[in-house]
Amino acid sequence: MSTEEVNATTTTTNQDSSSNIKKKPKLRRYDSLDLESASVRGHQPHGSKKMSWPVILSLAFQSIGVIYGDIGTSPLYVYASTFSNGIKDNNDIIGVLSLIYYTITLMPLIKYVFIVLRANDNGNGGTFALYSLLCRNARVGLLPSQQAEDTEVSNYQLQLPSNRLGWSLKVRSALENSKFAKYVLLFVTMLATSLVIGDGVLTPSISVLSAVGGLKEASPVFTEGRVVWISVAILIMLFSVQRFGTDKVGYSFAPIISVWFSMNAGIGLYNFIKYDPTVIKAVNPWHIVQYFMRNGKEAWVSLGGVVLCITGTEALFADLGHFSVRSIQISMSMITYPAIILAYSGQASYLRLHPDEVSNTFYNAIPAPLYWPMFVIAVLAAIIASQAMISGTFSIIQQSLSLGCFPRVTVVHTSDKYEGQVYIPELNYIIMFACVCVTLAFRTTEKIGNAYGIAVVFAETITSSFMVLVMILIWKKHIIWIILYVVCIMSVELTYLSAVLYKFAHGGFLPIAFASVLMLVMFTWNYVYRKKYYYEMENKVSTETLREIAKQSNFCRIPGLAVFYSELVHGIPPIFEHYVGNVPALHSVLVFVSIKSLPISKVPPEERFLFRRVPPRDLHVFRCVVRYGYMDVRNEHEHFETMLIQRLQEFMRDDFWLHWDRNMKGELGDDRVELVEDEHENEDDFIRNGDDNEEVIRRKEEELLKEMEVVEKSGRAGVVHMMGESEVMAAKGASLGKRIVIDFGYNFLKRNLRQTHDKVFEIPRKRLLKVGMTYEL
Template sequence: MLQRLGTDKIGYSFAPIICIWFAFIGGIGVFNYIKFDPTVVKALNPLYILKYFRRNKKEAWISLGGTVLAITGTEALFADVGHFTVPSIQISMCSVTYPALIFAYTGQAAYLRKHNEHVSETFFKSIPDSLYWPMFVLAVLAAIIASQAMISGTFSIIQQSLSLGCFPRVKIVHTSAKYKGQVYIPEINYLLMLACVGVTLGFRSTARIGNAYGIAVVFVMILTSSFLVLIMNMIWKTPILFVISYVFVIGSVELLYLSSVLYKFDQGGYLPLAFAAVLMSIMYVWNNVYRRKYYYELEHKISQDKLKEVINDTNFCQIPGLAIFYSELVQGIPPIFKHYIANVPALQSVLIFVSIKSLPISKVSVEERFLFRQMEPKDQLNVFLCVVRYTDVRNEQETFETMLIEKLMEFIRDEFWFSQRENSAEQNGETLEGESENKDHVKAQVDEERRLEAVDREIEAVEKAWRAGVVHLIGENEVVAGKGAGIGKRILIDYAYNFLKRNLRQSDKVFDIPHKRMLKVGMTYEL
C-alpha cells in the first residue's frame, strides 16, 4: 500500500530501521566473536574448504545450495540502479551492508563453536537475552523492508520491457520528477502481493522457498556474468586472454553453485523457472503479434490521394464538429478509418489522428509533447496527424482534449511564420541576383496577406468545430489468424494474444476519455 508514495519516500521512512538493523546485527556479531571464540577467523584459510569437501564429498556439494543464500539480495543491486544512483549503492554496500554481514556471520560462527546443537536456529539463539525482543521486532520489519529491492527492481524491468514493446500495456506512474527511474506500476504491485501470498500458502516452508530463491539468485549471477563477457568483448575491447581467464575462474564457481541448487529442483527450485517461462511466454506472444499488427497497418494505411478521394466523394457529407481518432500507427492513417467511412459516410469538418506514445522519463515538457503534421492539400483538407509523447496522460491537471486543440492552433500559427521566414530568405537571395526589389516586395506583401487570411480561416474552422462538439473515435482492432494458418499461429493469435488483450487496461482508461463523447470503431485484422 505504500509503494504508490514512491521509492524515495519509502526509502527515507525505511532507512532508519535498516540502519538500526545493521548496527544491531554487526554489534551482536562482534560481541559473540569476542565472547565465545575469536580463533574462528582461521576459517578464512582456503585449506579448510578443501578439507570440508574431502571429508563430506557429496554432502558438501549439496550444502553449497544453502550456502549461496548467505549472499542473496546482492543481485537486486543491478535492478535498483534505475531507482538509485551508482555511487549511493556502492557506498551503502561497502560501508554498511557488507561489514555488518561479515561481523554477523563471524559472530554466529564463534557462537556455534560453543553451542553446535543450536545450528538450526543460530540467529535468535545467539542474541543476548536482554536484546531478544527488540531484535525480534527488528527482524520482522527488516524482512518486510528487504522485499523493497525486489519490488522496485520489478517495476524498472517491466518499464524497460514496455518501452521495447515486449510487455502488455500497464499504467506507469513516475513518482519522482528528479529521478527518472523511480516508477510505480499498480497492476504489477498487486500481482506481486498475490504471488507472495500464494507462494507462502503453497510452500509453507522456508526451506522450499530458500531452494527457489537459490536457483533464482544463481541464474541471475550467471546471466550477469554472460552479459559482462559480451561487454568486455564488444565495448571494452578487453584482451581475449583476460576474457578467457574471467570465464574460467568466475564461470567455474558459478556453474558449481548452479549444479548444487539444481539438485533441489523438485523441492521448490522449479518455481522461479516456472515464473520465468510464464513471463517469457507473455512477452513473446505480445511482441510477436503486436509487430504483426503494426506491419499490417503500415502496409494497408490510407494514402493521401485515397483520403482526398474520400473527402471529395459526392455521397460523403461533412458535419460540423471535431473528431479525434486514436490509433497506434504513427506514419499515416490506419486502415480502420477506411472501414469506418465505408459504414458511416459522414465525418466531422476537422479530423485529428492521434497516436500516443509513452516515454520512459518522468515528465515531457508541454512544448515537446505534441508533434503535428497537416495532410495536403491544406486548402481542401482539415486533417491533421499528431504524435503525443506522454508519461501518463491522467497525471495532467488540464484535460487532454483542451491541450490537444490549443496546441493544434499554435501549430497552425507557427507553420505560417515558419513559411514566412523561408519566403523572406528566398526573396533576399533573388534580390541579390538583380531582380526588381519593389515588385518583389509588393508581391510578397500580397502573398503574406493571403496566407494570413488562410491561417485565420483555418484557426476559425478549428474553433468552430470545437464549439460544435468533439467526438473521440477509438479504433478497437480484433486480430485473428488468416485463412490457412497453422495450429501454432492460431493458438498464438486467436487464443493467447486475445486473452491478454481482453484483460488489459482499455484505451478509454489510458486516455481518460469522457464516455458520453466516445465512439469505438471495430475492425478485424487477418494476420
C-alpha cells in the same frame, strides 16, 4: 521543434522581413515522422549533471532503505539453508564463511556496484534497460519502435563500420545479420524479467517467515503452524496496503534499515569477540578448497544455501533509476557490505561453539536483552525487503508493457514526488495469492530456499551474459578484460547455478514454472503485437486514398475535433478507411494519435508531442506521435486533450515559419531538411515577382490565424475520441501453432487483462467512440 524556438519565431516583427528571417533560428525537420519520432533532441542522460556531495550523501542514505532490504535480511536464513542436514565438521563453518566472504565481495560489490551499474541506460537499470542499451547501439531489436529509419538518429548512437572496431564489429555484424540471435536476445530478456518477478513472489515468503520464526525460540506456544499463519497474515496485510503506494511512508524505511544494519554489525562484532575470533582466517580462500575436499558432492549441493547471501542484488541494479551510481557505491561500500560481513562472522563464531543450533542461528546468537528489540526490527526489515521487491516487480512490468512485451494491465502511479512508483492491481493480487500458497506449502525457510536460489542465480547469470555483450559491442574492452570477467565472475555464477538446479525436484521447479507462465504470456502478447503493427504498416491509407475520400460527393464535415488513436506511427491506419466507408463524415479537425514507446528511459515534456500535416491542407488532418520512455510517468494533473490542442497550435506556428523560410530561400539550404512537396502544393502565391515581403507576411499570418482559429473553434465545439478496437485472428491457412497463439492465447489475454487508452489518457466515456475491424494475421 521546441517551444522556445516557436516563441522566438512568432515574436519576430514584420518591419524588415529580410533581416528578420535571418534572425530566426534554423528550422529543421525530417519528412519521415517515423524517423523523427525516435529522436529526442532535448534528451539528456540521467545523472549527466554533476551532483553535489550533500545530494550524493543524501541519496546514499535513502538508498539504504529502498534497495538493501533483501540482501540485508539474508543473515536470517543463510546458515540454516546451507547446513540443512546439520554441521558434520566444525571446520566446515570456516569454509562456508570463506565462501560467503568471497561471494558477497565478487557479486554484489565488484560485479554490480563497480561494473554493472556503469552499464546503465541513461541512469536506469534492469534487464530491459540492458536490452534497450544494446538495441540502441546495434541493430538487434525486434520491437516495432526500432525500425530501419531509427538507426540514423543520434539518440541510438549506432556507429559506422570502421576497421578500428576489429572483432567487436564482427560480433555485432553477426548478431545484426542473425534473426535467430535477435530472437534469442529478446527471449533471454523476457526470461530474466520473469525470473525477477518470480523472485518477487519468493522474497516476501522467505523474509517474513524467517523473521516471524523468532517466535518459536521465544515461547513453545508458537508452533510451526502458528508461525506460518502469522506470516500469512502479515503477507496479506502487506499486499493490501500496496494500493496506497510507498510514497505514503517515503524514505522512513532508511532509518529502520540503518538500525537493522547497526544492530547486526554490533551483535556480530560482539559474538566474534566473545565466542571465536579465529574465524577471521576465513579470509584465506584455501579453506574453500579444504571444504570441498572434505565434503565433495555435499559441499557442491550446499552452494544452493550459500548463494542466498546475495539475494536482492538484481533489484539493486533495477532500482538504480531512483538514485545515482556514486550514491549506491558509497552506501554499499561504507554501510551494507561491512555490516553483513560482521553479521555472518559473528554467527560463524557462535556456531563454532554451538553447532547444534544451526537451524535458527540468527535468533540464538542474539544476546538476551536485545532479543525482542531485534525481533521487532527483523520483522520490520523483512516487510521493507518484501515491499522493495514488490515495488520493483511493478516497475519491471511497467517497462515490459511500454516495450510491447506485456498485456495492457492497469497501472496506477502512486506518487507525484517519486518517479517510477506504480501499483498494478491485477498483478498485486496474483502475487499475493502465490506468496500465500508458497508459504503454506513449504512452511520452512529451508524448503523455500531451494526454490529461491534458482531465481536469483539464473537472473544474475543472464545479466552477466548481457554484460559480456556490452563490453564487446559498446565499451569495446580488450579481449583480456572480457576473459577475466568470464573467468572470475561468470564461472562462479555458473557453478552456483549448477548447484541450485540440483535442487530442482525439491522446490526449485517453482520459479521455473512461474517464469515459464510469464514467458508464455509475454511471448504471446509480443508476437501478436508485432504482427499487428506490421499489418497496419503494410495496409495503411495512402495520401491519394485520403484525397479520393475527401472528393466523394456524399462526404461531409461536422463541427468539432476528433482524435483517432492507433498503434501506427507512420501513416493513417487501415481502420480509418473502414470507418469513413461506413460513416461518410469527418469532424472539422482530425488528429491521428499514436503512442510510441522509445527504448530510452525518459522523454522531456517539451518533446512529448510530434505533429505532421496530412495533405490536402484544407482537410485539416494531422498525424501526431506521443512519445514516452519506459520510465516515464504520466502527469495526473495535466489533461491530455488540452495538451494536445496546445501543442498542435504550436506546431502550426512552427510549420508556418519553416515553410516561409524555405520559400524565401528558394531552396532548402540545409541537407538535413527534407520536406514532402505535396504538403504545401498550393503555395505558388507565397513569393511572387515584385511582391512586397511585408504584405506577403501579413497575408500569410492572417491565413495562419484563421487556421489556428479553426482548431480553437473545433476544440470548443467538442472533442470526440475515436479508438480503433481491432480484433485479430489467424489468416486462413495459418499453422496450428499460429492459430493457438493468436485466436486463443492473445485474445484471452486481451479480454481479461486490458488497460485501454481511454484509461491512460482519462478520456470521458460520453465522448468516446470505438471503431471495430478484424485483422487477419
